[in-house]
Amino acid sequence: MAMNSSALMALAAGLLPEETAHAAAVFSVKLGMMPLPSYVPPSMLAATHFGLKFPSPVGLAAGFDKNAEIADKILATGFGFVEVGTVTPRAQPGNPKPRLFRLKEDKALINRLGFNNAGMKVMRANLESQRGAGMLGIVGVNIGKNKDTENALADYGAALTHLYDQxxxxxxxxxxxxxxxxxxxxxxxxxxxxxxxxIEIRNAEAERSGRKIPLLLKVAPDLTSEDRADIAKIVLARDIAGIILTNTTIARPDALKSARRIETGGLSGPPLLPYALASVKDMYRLTEGKLPLVGVGGISSAADAYRFIRAGASLIQLYTALVYRGFGLAEEITRGLADLLAKDGFANVKDAVGADAK
Ligand SMILES: Cc1cc2nc3c(=O)[nH]c(=O)nc-3n(C[C@H](O)[C@H](O)[C@H](O)COP(=O)(O)O)c2cc1C
Structure with a gap:
């Protein structure tokens, strides 16, 4: 019997070393071996944020498709949007292996990949060819700096300019x-x-091209509330479109069961959820709901996604749950979210954003 990529991913996740399993998953998706839902998200899940119409608020987080090899295919599995990268101006190998660890008992991951990626030129070529072939959907590009770069702005600026129109x-x-x-x-x-x-570089590009791209900021879960208050103030005073909360954590919650908790790196998956959710709640309060927030960290069900939305997230993303569950998850969460919203009497997902904070 033919196996779809969800089954393959789950199998690979159990049998292969972590990075090999990831490469196998990307490869199988590249070949088109993934579920293609006939399900279309209901219009109650569609909402416009920073000028973009999201068909559903459920997105794939950065780091899965670092070089934008399969953005088109990921969108086709039912995600409302996908974030590719992190991309740096120059290709770099990242940290020595092993650098990605499964914490099976916790359904979590620890990674210390270190921005392994093929560089902005390869990403640009990949996106160009998928767009040329008619890719449908929203693709965010997550940018960073090369490890050996002193002047951070030079790197972020180069990536912004090079990928601006993609x-x-x-x-x-x-x-x-x-x-x-x-x-x-x-x-x-x-x-x-x-x-x-x-912002200066973006505005110059906007002038030149006639299209102003929204800039989002992605922050860590390991900030204090004072740090978040400073960030909220800085972002609100500038033309920044939204904040993504959060990246992986360097914390190691006591409840972690897996022996691999001792590995250095960023922890993701369910143990991160309370930190990310608290960050969203706090940032929603600090920004007074004026700015779209993207909630990410440990989401593995429609109920989790709904909690983030009610806490103040306009959009949500996930990564680690996909590794454990496979590509059917996008549709499962999207369907479940629509049911939960309808059950509580919300006509559109936007109406539920921040419901628990009000
Ligand atoms: C293996 C791995 C690689 C990641 N790489 C990146 C990255 O390159 N850039 C980034 O902004 N976030 C990266 N992340 C963080 C995710 O985008 C996300 O913020 C985090 O994992 C929390 O979501 P999750 O618990 O659903 O995985 C990575 C996460 C994992 C597990």
Whole structure:
């Protein structure tokens, strides 16, 4: 019997070393071996944020399709949007292997990949060819800096310029724990310098092309509420379209069962959920609901997605649950979310955003 990629992913996840399983999953999707739902998200899940019409709020988080090899195929499995990257200007190998670890008992992952990617030129070529072939859907491009670059703005700026016309939105990733010094860019002075520099570049590109791309900021779960208050103030005072909360955590909650909890890197999956959810709640309060937030961290069911939306997220993303569950998950969560919204009497997903904060 033919096996779809969900079954293959699950099988690979159990049998193969982590990175080999990931490469096998990407390869099988590239060949088109994934479920293609006939299900179309109901119009109650559609909403416009920062000028983009999202058919559903359920997206694939950055890091799965680092080089934008399969963005078109991922969209076809039922995700409302996909974020590709993190991409850096130059290709780089990332950290020595092993650097990706399954914490099976916790349904979690720890990674210290370190922005392994093929560089912005390869990503551009990949996106160009998929767009040329009629790719349908929203693709965000998540940008970062090369490990050996001192001047962060130069790298983020180069990636923004090079990929400007290939992204529907751009995410400024200052929160990965595996590039030394990266998270220090979340500190007020540096963040202002970086964002002001990028906004200037974006505005020049907008003038030149006649299209202004939305810039989003992706932050860590390991910030204090004071850090978040500073970030909220900085973002609200600038032309930044939204905030993604959160990246992986360097914390190791006591409840972790797996012996691999001792590995260095960013933890993702269900153990991250409380931190990410609290970050969304706090940021929704700090931004007074004025800015779309993207909630990500440990979401593995429609109920989880709904909790993030009610806490203040306009959109949600996931990654780790896909590794454990396979590509059928996008449709499962999308269907379940529509049911939960209808049950509570919401006519559109937008009406539920921040419902628990009101
Ligand atoms: C293996 C792996 C690689 C990741 N790579 C990136 C990345 O390149 N850029 C980024 O912004 N986030 C990256 N992330 C973080 C995810 O986008 C997401 O923020 C985080 O994993 C929490 O969501 P989850 O619990 O649903 O996985 C990565 C996560 C994992 C597990």
């Amino acid at each position: 992204g529907d939105y751009i995410t400024v990733n200052v929160s990965s724990p595996n590039t030394p010094g990266l998270r220090m860019l979340q500190e007020s002075g540096r963040l202002i310098e970086l964002l002001d520099g990028l």
